[in-house]
Amino acid sequence: MPTPYNMAFACLGCRKSFKREFDLADGCPGQLVCPECGGPAYNFGRHFKAPRKNDLKQWEKVAYLFEHGFRFQKIRPTRDSLESVPYPDTLAAAKEFVETYKAYALKPISDE
Template structure:
C-alpha cells in the first residue's frame, strides 16, 4: 500500500509507495501536491464536480482517512461497517463537514 500525490488544479493523482520522496509541486502546472492515503479514489479527469468535492473536503481537513468508529456507533451496523462513507457531491460534503467537523486532522 502507498499514497497518492494529488494535483487538484490538473485533476490528476499519481500512486507512490509510502516513504517515497518526490516532487512537492506538480510537474505540469507547478501547483503544490497534496498527499492522500491509498483509499482516496480519484475521479476521472472530466468529472470536475467530484474533483471539486474532494478538494473541498481536503481544504476542510478531511484527508480520506477512516473516521473513528467509536465516535459514531450508528454507523457500526451499516453496509459500510465501522466507517463513514465520504460524500460525492457538494451538498452532501457540506452536510458531512457539519456533522463530522470535529474529526478533521489537517488542512491543505
C-alpha cells in the same frame, strides 16, 4: 521488513492524481510537486479514489473536503468499532459531512 505503502497524491489544479510508495517508518510528505504543472500535489492517503479528470463536480467536492481537513482518512465515530463512515458522493452531501464530522478534521498541511 518495512512495508511500503502506496500513497495517493492529487493536484487539484490539474485534477490529476498519482501514487508514490513510502515506507511509513521514514515518514511521508504532506505534499509533493505536481509533475504536470509544478504546483502542489497533496497527500490524500491510501484510500483516495480520484474522480475522472473531466468530472468537475467530483473534483470540486474533493477540493471542498480537502479544504476542510478531510483527506480521505478513515473516520470511525463508533468506539471500538472498525466501521468507518463512507465519504460523501456529492458536494451538497460533503457540506453536511464536514459539519457532522468536523471533530475528525485534520490540520491543514503547512507550507514547507
